[in-house]
Each structure stands twice: as structure tokens, then as C-alpha cells.
Amino acid sequence: xxxxxxxxxWRHVVGVTVSFFALFPLYLVIISSINPTGSLQVSSFIxxxxxxxxxxxxxxxxxxxxxIWMKNTLVISGTVAILSVIIGAxxxxxxxxxxxxxxxxxxxxxxxxxxxxxxxALSAVYVIMERVYNFAPHLGLGTQPGLLLVYLGGAxxxxxxxxxxxxxxxxxxLDEAAKVDGASAMQTYWxxxxxxxxxxxxxxxxxxxIGTFNEFILARLFLIDMNSRTVAVGLQGFIGGQYSQNWGxxxxxxxxxxxxxxxxxxxxxxxxxxxxxxxxxxx
Amino acid sequence: xLEKVKHNAAKVLKYLFVALTSALLLMLIQSAFAKKxxxxxxxxxxxxxxxxxxxxxxxxxxxKFFLPGLLFxxxxxxxxxxxxxxxxxxxxxxxNYISKPEAIERVRALGVAPDEAGTTFDVVIGKYNNQIAxxxxxxxxxxxxxxxxxxxxxxxxxxxxxxENGVAKEAPDFSPSNTAEIAALDREISNIRFKYSGDxxxxxxxxxxxxxxxxxxxxxxxxxxxxxLINGNQYIDNGKGNFVNKNDSExxxxxxxxxxxxxxxYIDLIKDKNVRSPLISVFIWTVVFASLTVLTTFALxxxxxxxxxxxxxxxRVYRSIFILPYAMPSIMSILIWGGMFNTEFGAIxxxxxxxxxxxxxxxxxxxxxxxxxxxxxxxxFYLISSGAMQAIPSELSEAAAIDGxxxxxxxxxxxxxxxxxxxxxxxxxxFAFNFNNFNLIYLLTGGGPRNELDGQIAGATDxxxxxxxKIAFGSNVQDLGFASAxxxxxxxxxxxxxxxxxxxxxxxxxxx
Numbered sequence: 001x002x003x004x005x006x007x008x009x010w011r012h013v014v015g016v017t018v019s020f021f022a023l024f025p026l027y028l029v030i031i032s033s034i035n036p037t038g039s040l041q042v043s044s045f046i047x048x049x050x051x052x053x054x055x056x057x058x059x060x061x062x063x064x065x066x067x068i069w070m071k072n073t074l075v076i077s078g079t080v081a082i083l084s085v086i087i088g089a090x091x092x093x094x095x096x097x098x099x100x101x102x103x104x105x106x107x108x109x110x111x112x113x114x115x116x117x118x119x120x121a122l123s124a125v126y127v128i129m130e131r132v133y134n135f136a137p138h139l140g141l142g143t144q145p146g147l148l149l150v151y152l153g154g155a156x157x158x159x160x161x162x163x164x165x166x167x168x169x170x171x172x173x174l175d176e177a178a179k180v181d182g183a184s185a186m187q188t189y190w191x192x193x194x195x196x197x198x199x200x201x202x203x204x205x206x207x208x209x210i211g212t213f214n215e216f217i218l219a220r221l222f223l224i225d226m227n228s229r230t231v232a233v234g235l236q237g238f239i240g241g242q243y244s245q246n247w248g249x250x251x252x253x254x255x256x257x258x259x260x261x262x263x264x265x266x267x268x269x270x271x272x273x274x275x276x277x278x279x280x281x282x283x
Numbered sequence: 284x285l286e287k288v289k290h291n292a293a294k295v296l297k298y299l300f301v302a303l304t305s306a307l308l309l310m311l312i313q314s315a316f317a318k319k320x321x322x323x324x325x326x327x328x329x330x331x332x333x334x335x336x337x338x339x340x341x342x343x344x345x346x347k348f349f350l351p352g353l354l355f356x357x358x359x360x361x362x363x364x365x366x367x368x369x370x371x372x373x374x375x376x377x378x379n380y381i382s383k384p385e386a387i388e389r390v391r392a393l394g395v396a397p398d399e400a401g402t403t404f405d406v407v408i409g410k411y412n413n414q415i416a417x418x419x420x421x422x423x424x425x426x427x428x429x430x431x432x433x434x435x436x437x438x439x440x441x442x443x444x445x446x447e448n449g450v451a452k453e454a455p456d457f458s459p460s461n462t463a464e465i466a467a468l469d470r471e472i473s474n475i476r477f478k479y480s481g482d483x484x485x486x487x488x489x490x491x492x493x494x495x496x497x498x499x500x501x502x503x504x505x506x507x508x509x510x511x512l513i514n515g516n517q518y519i520d521n522g523k524g525n526f527v528n529k530n531d532s533e534x535x536x537x538x539x540x541x542x543x544x545x546x547x548x549y550i551d552l553i554k555d556k557n558v559r560s561p562l563i564s565v566f567i568w569t570v571v572f573a574s575l576t577v578l579t580t581f582a583l584x585x586x587x588x589x590x591x592x593x594x595x596x597x598x599r600v601y602r603s604i605f606i607l608p609y610a611m612p613s614i615m616s617i618l619i620w621g622g623m624f625n626t627e628f629g630a631i632x633x634x635x636x637x638x639x640x641x642x643x644x645x646x647x648x649x650x651x652x653x654x655x656x657x658x659x660x661x662x663x664f665y666l667i668s669s670g671a672m673q674a675i676p677s678e679l680s681e682a683a684a685i686d687g688x689x690x691x692x693x694x695x696x697x698x699x700x701x702x703x704x705x706x707x708x709x710x711x712x713x714f715a716f717n718f719n720n721f722n723l724i725y726l727l728t729g730g731g732p733r734n735e736l737d738g739q740i741a742g743a744t745d746x747x748x749x750x751x752x753k754i755a756f757g758s759n760v761q762d763l764g765f766a767s768a769x770x771x772x773x774x775x776x777x778x779x780x781x782x783x784x785x786x787x788x789x790x791x792x793x794x795x
Contacts, residue, residue, distance in 0.1 A: 008595055018605065022608050022658070024630075025623060040628040040629065042630050086351075087351055090352070091348060094345040095345075100343065100345040113360055115781040117719045119748060120748070121770065126763075128363060135314040135323075149355070153360045157356060185347075186344075189348070213612055214722075216614050217721055236614070239622070251619075254615040257612065257615060258615050261612045265609070266603075
């Protein structure tokens, strides 16, 4: 018994305490979303009433174009996910499998650039896109396509590193065999690399989906019009300062928006974690 | 046979795609040059050439694979970085936002004064002999005229048709414009100067009233200065993007223009106390914030990893709970925490029975920021630490146990040092990330609370990046030039930290 206490009890104490810490905000949001008063005030931590009025408000209140925000988010994040994985896969293939002059230098430069947080160049992006707006109003500041273009700027740098570990694990002998059989680089890419890499490409595109979903600052700068906003920008503007009034609807909205992301994340857990630790364990 | 068909189909697709992209680029290039955006136009031309050469020849096969990525990278990462450096050497802020020729044009347009009597006319906009003109009426003095850009044609009362207020609505050879035509003239309309007499002209105020005015500020192109024609004051280029009175440097003509001032922003950062001291305090807090975040998240993550390192009952349940904060979209979590810290109704005060104004006090706001970031970040280090602990060979601790070491000794002498060695690049990466953790600060506290000591903009929880954002996109003055200078400095800091981390992790060596 004393042995159990000494060895196991403290582990459970830590586990329970941290679980409480981890779950508290999530629990709070759930009970807020089913609280019919919709107020921020917590009268009781155990819900006494159950109501879907906050959820209904999201879909019926014309001042909260929640469905449009969701659609915008899905379109933007989805497009970025697909395009950036296309860019990332072909770049990773070139840098991992093909030989060319200046490769090492380019890769080092890429690494350096990829460290530069996009947000630091925000003023410059803003001014550049303002100029683009001058001659191409559909692509410049304030438009979703403009935002997409800016997002794609980081696609190559980031995805190369995500894909690198995997690409390296495909035996190079496969490529060489294909080459002996007379396959061009293009054929090797399409017929050997892509089929083998398909699962990991799916993972990378989902990660990029989550990343885009979580992007706030550029989206906020670009999407001024209420109906062009993403969920993140929309909900932020919606509660902005008025926590007490709009809390219930916000809670409902954030739950609906978060659930798909949490599900994607949990189902990719294995890949994400191995990706996280791969770099470190190799140390 | 089938292979061949496939091959040809792929080729056709490729050409189609390249042709479409080129067509689109050509359109953009044309409109870019038409609107005088030469830099962007030139970049697009180069991009087009690169695309055509790469995909229609075999100059470089690897380039076929990464050219699209490269072009996006150049356009939206490299370009903005270089532009940031350039902007940091410019006076570039509200009031100094346009180019010099545009600014001169605006100063000229604004530099007019009404005549001494303040004469105004009721006007009708229209055409006279196919030229833009106004039909001006002075119903009190019964004076009527048609004014074009070059002529002032006086009309007798009997040739015009008047409405009940004595305002002329029609005149011979004058055709009034309809609303659509006037709307098409749009903003230019207030800049049109209709001839009156001598130096005086009539300018429109709205679409039905014209006022007599004359040019007061006159621009001399050769000497690059403005002269006030009434009192003779001279305004010269002050080298910082404004025309100022030669004898009184406080008297500035608006608007100014974006003007190269070289390293003035950087020099101000060093010399000007009002600029330097808020920046230093923000910098210190940024370092403290990032360090405390790394420390707390790693400590908690490690603690859990150690606690969960033995198979205990419910370990899987614990594990899935611990991952949840990491799986939640961080933006949503931060906004939720923002509500929880609300003073009056927030769950935190309710839970603990306190009445703390969390975001009103510098200390509490800082505690809140660290606490929320702990919640967001500990799962990451839990995952990392437990992964790393599994990678440490168990023979080491077994051997130590045989030699009589206690579990505590094993942890501190063997596991921890090895673990630290493994995770240190990630600790550095986490530091660099949190150094620029804009979303957390901006969405949780907005950088506040603000203290008078912190200068005009900086708040107690502002980190460098949120401070920069406020300078560039704040509500009062938007100073893009100064913000760019700070961005450049942040980049140098972050790059050196990251490079140090990279050297440690040797990640670059694996690419050869």
C-alpha cells in the first residue's frame, strides 16, 4: 500500500490536476453554449438548463453571417491546403532527389527565409498588395484571392521541411531502377514518388489546413468586408470587447468551428507526434 | 500505345496550363504598367520569362519542379523582406504616404484661398461647345455667365431661363449634364478650375455651388519650392518628406510624401529617449515572456511526461485529455480565455471568489498571458518529452539502478541531462516562436494595459511584434517606416537565435 502511494499516487495527483486545468476552459465553453441566457456570467458550474438557442442564433441572426464565415474558411484553407501541398511535394522531390548546382546554398537560404515570421514583413505585404490592388482590384488588398496568394508564399519553405523526413525514407534505389529503365525525372515523380508519398501528402495538406485555419493577422488585415471574413476573424470581431453580451453565441460558434479541427488533429496524432519528435530524437 | 496517348495528353495539359498562366500574367503586366506600378510589372515580366523558358525548354529539370514555389516565395516572402528593409529607410507614415509628385499636386490643390468678398454662385454643370463648363448664377445681383476652363462668357438675363429662385437652368449652346455624367466625373470634379477673371477661378463645392478662389501656393519646379503669393512666404523641401516654411520650421504644408531619410529611424532608436525607452521596456518584457513561457511549458510538460512514464491506470485517458488544448484551434482558445478573465462575469474570478481586474493591472495581465500560454503550450512539451524519454536507452538507467542509484538520482543525473540535450533545439525554436507570438498578445490583452510611462503606444504586455503592429496599423498615426525599422531589428534577433538552434540540431547537414 505504501509502495502504491509512493509510486502511483503522485502520478494520479499530477494527472488529475493537469486534467482539470486542461479541461476547464473547454468545459466552460460547452456549458456556456447550452446556457439559454447566453451571458458570460457563470451562475453555476453545473448546467441547470439545456437550450440550443445560442446555436440557433448563429444560423438565424442576420448580423452574424456564420455560415458564410465557415464557407470562406473552408474555401480559403482548403485551397491553400491543396495548392501548398502541390508546391511542397514537387519542391521536396527536386531538393531531395535531383542533383543541381547551388542546391546546398538554395536549401540554406530557404531555411533562413522560412524562419522569418511572415508577420514581420506585414507592413511591406500591406503596401505591396495595396499597389497590386491599384491595377488588379481582384487580387489585391481586401480580397480573398490576394490573401491566398500571400499564404502560398510560405508554402515551399515550410512544406519542404515537413516532407523531407518522409522523402528521405523512400529508398533511392527505386529512383535509380526507374532511371535505368529509362524513366525521366517527371515520370519518376508521377509514377513512383507521388503514389508512395500520397498518404504523407494528405497529412501535410491537413496540417496546412489547420495552419491556415489558425492564421489570424493577415486574414484580419485583408478581409475587412463582413461577408468575406473567416471564422476566426468573424468571431473575433463579433465578441470584440463585448464579451458579456455575445458570449453564448460565440461559445457555440467556436465549438462548431473547433470540432472538425480537433477531430483532424486527433486522427493525425500519430503523424504529428512522430513529426515533432523525429527532428529531436535524431539530434 | 496507351502510354503514348497518356504522354501526349499530359503534354497538351501542360501547354494549356502554361498558356493560361502566361495569358493571365500578360494581362496583369499590361495593367501594372498602365497604372505605373513598374516594380511589380517588372517582377511579373521576369516571372513570365522564367515560366516560358523553364517549361518550353530543358534548361533545368529541377527548376520545372520548384519554379512555382520559388516564384511565390520571391513574391510574397523575399520581396516583402527586401521591401521592409527599404521602407525602414523612408519617412513613411500617415501624412507622408504618397509620392512626391502626388504630394505637390495635392498641396497645390489645397493651396487656394477664396476671394476677399467670398463670392459664390449657384451652378449647373454641363457642356458648352463640347467642353466642360458651368452655368453660374448670382440671383441677387442678377449676374449670369457660362464659365469654361478658358473663358468667362457673361450672359444677359434675357437669354437664360430661370427657375423660381432666379437660378439659371438653361442657356444657349449650353447643355446641362445628367446625374450619371456628373457621377462619372466623380472626385475630379472639385479639382476643375473654371475661368473667372484674372488669377481668380471658380471651383465647385459639391455639384450645385461654385466659389471664387485663387491660387495662393505656387510651386516653382526649378527651385523645388512653394511660394505663398499673398504674403511671400517660401516653403522648402525639409528632406524629411515635407515642405516647410523657410523661416519657421514648425509651419509644415500638408500632405507630405514618403521620402528617403536613410538611417534616421535607426538613429532615433538609439538617440531619442522617447523612442528608445518604450522600445527597451517592450524588448525586456518580450524576452521575459518568451523565456517564462518556454520554462513553464517545458516544466509542466516534463512533469506530466515523467508522471505518465509508468503504466498507471487511466494513462490513455489522461493522455487524450492532455492533448486537447493542443488540438483546439489556438485562436478559439485564446478568445475563450479572454472571456474567462473578464473582471465582472469571468469564470476565473467566479471560481476563486476573487474580484481581480485582470487586464487593468500590468502584473495581473502579465500573469494571465503566461498562464494562458502555459495552457496552450504544455501539451507540445509533454509530447516531446515523452517521445524523447523513450529514445533514451533504458540500459543506462538500469545500469545506474544496479549501481545503487535512487530513482531521483537517475532522473537528475541521467535522464534529465540526456533529455535536455535532445530537446534543446526545440526549446530554442519555441523561444523564437513565442518571441513573435502575436496572436496570443493581440487577442488576449491587445497589449494593454497601457501606462503613461510606456509612451504613446506600448502597453504592459506588448511584445515587440504587437508593438510593431500597433505602430504600423494603429488608430492614430500609422508609421510604416518606423515599424519596418523595428521589424528589421526583430528579424536580426530571431535569425540569430534560430541559427544558433539550427547549428545545435545540425538539421542542415542532412541535406546534401
